[in-house]
Amino acid sequence: MSPRVWLITGASSGFGRALAEAALAAGDTVAAAVRKPDSVADLVAAYPERAWPVQLDVTDDARVPAAVAEVLDRHGRIDVLVNNAGFGLVGAAEETTAAELRDLMHLHLFGPAELTRAVLPGMRERGTGAIVQLSSQGGRLSFGGISAYSATKFALEGWSEALAAEVKPFGIDVLIVEPGAFRTGFNKPGVLKFSEIGEVYREALEPVRSGLTGADGGQPGDPVRAAEAILTALAAEETPLRLPLGSDAVENISAALESARTELLKWEQVSRGADFPAGE
Known part of the structure; x- marks a missing residue:
């Protein structure tokens, strides 16, 4: 595979950083889209010919075309777009504010959609x-306390599944990556965000809050191996639509799919009974 040009959002840490390092190690070029260019100064210093920062806040829709144009002006193409920027939000569905939900949806869906639209013509x-x-x-299952986060990831997955069908005839792959718990900065205090919890949901949600923050540093997933898995999927003869990452993700998604199938079959006759009778 010839060297590729990557545009990676949130490239200063976590999966974005691991992917940038893996791509550079493979001989590719990386445009690291970050809010603060200094956050990837060491990466640029290590690969001065093939790594450079692009200043971008993913929620700044007006900035997206210019950021993409900078990459195209410098390299003539973008081979891989990685929509990675994001964070977690814990809170009850009733208590998460409309502003919090809109902001997270902008970061996890509207921003990636804007970037995708900008790179697709090329x-x-x-x-x-x-x-x-x-x-x-x-993005495949949910539980109490992560309604807003799951809502944004479910939305991203639905949008991306349709996108994949639309762009496949043009030779473009769409890969939806579904990590479990990985040792990124996701669970760190100050990175993981919390809605205000009132007395009604405190007993139910405090264990979720403490469990997520307490897991920091002990997650089973390795971001370096995750990046290798993503590169392997992209290099495959047929890139998968979805790639769960980590044993916990495989087990949890498998259980969710089995539960959904069991419920579907249990209610199958009632579901089918909503049709007009045959011949009418």
């Missing part, structure tokens, strides 16, 4: 390309 013209959407196991 990919279609060349007849090749890949869009990597960093979702989560929380």
